[in-house]
Amino acid sequence: MNVKLLYFASLADRAGRGAETRDSAARTPRELYAEVAAAHGFAFPLERLRVAVNGAFVDVDRPLADGDEIVFLPPVSGG
Amino acid sequence: MTDPRFRLSETPIDVAAERPALDHAAAGAYASFEGWVRDHNDGRAVHRLDYQAYAALALAEGEAILEEARARFRVREARCVHRVGSLAIGDLAVWVGVSADHRGAAFDACRWIIDExxxxxxxxxxxxxxxxxxxxxxxx
Structure with a gap:
């Protein structure tokens, strides 16, 4: 299954990129985060992140589908 | 798409140009908040800063906040513009504007919107x- 990930702020810095496409067996965002955290050395525990799929916030245990665009959002600091 | 209430801007926010969107014949009050780039944070001297947004979701979430504010407070109109990109000390980073029949709702909604x-x-x-x-x- 191919999924696209977007990275922002310190996660983009750590990954060295703003986006990537991965061939992954992860069934949920929770499983996908474990995979990309190990690949890129992300330090955030999943509990500190929000997850968006295809432009909307979702639960971390929602099933993923081929072609999904997933974003793990670190704590925000606008304003 | 109807006129959005929440926007991201890559260029300086012109408050005088934004404020007329709040005009309403029944409104007797206008409250606004401006967030500025300051030269220090957490004890460190700051020279400049960059804002980065996940634009698709930021626009949707910002719009949802302003819709919620209109349901939660007795306001006539509410708008917000947030800068993205590179900003200098003193630049306007975020503007919130609210019009209401009376000042209480205008102040309350403005504070709630920027917090959200x-x-x-x-x-x-x-x-x-x-x-x-x-x-x-x-x-x-």
């Missing part, structure tokens, strides 16, 4: 410090 924007909208601040270091802010 800071808490929920996917925008991140990268501070560039006087010592040459920089860092993304990810508050607890």
């Amino acid at each position: 924007v800071k808490r929920r909208v996917p925008i991140w601040k990268n501070e560039h410090y006087a010592d040459g270091e920089s860092g993304w802010l990810h508050p607890e």
Whole structure:
């Protein structure tokens, strides 16, 4: 299954990129985060992140589908 | 798509141009909030900062906040513009404007909107410090 990930702020810095496409067996965002955290050395525990799929916030245990665009959002600091 | 209430801007925010969107014959009060780039944070001297947004979701979440404000408070109109990109000290980073029949609702809604924007909208601040270091802010 191919999924696209977007990275922002310190996660983009750590990954060295703003986006990537991965061939992954992860069934949920929770499983996908474990995979990309190990690949890129992300330090955030999943509990500190929000997850968006295809432009909307979702639960971390929602099933993923081929072609999904997933974003793990670190704590925000606008304003 | 109808006129959005929440926008991201890559160019300076012109408050005088934004404010007429709040005009309403029944409104007797206007309250606004301006967030400015300050030269220090958490004890460190700040030279400039960058804002980065996940634009698709930031626009949707910002719009949802303003819709919620209109349901929660007795206001006539509510708008917000947030900067993205590179900003200098003193620049206007975010503007919130609310019109209402009376001042109480205008103040209350304005305060609630900026708090929700800071808490929920996917925008991140990268501070560039006087010592040459920089860092993304990810508050607890």
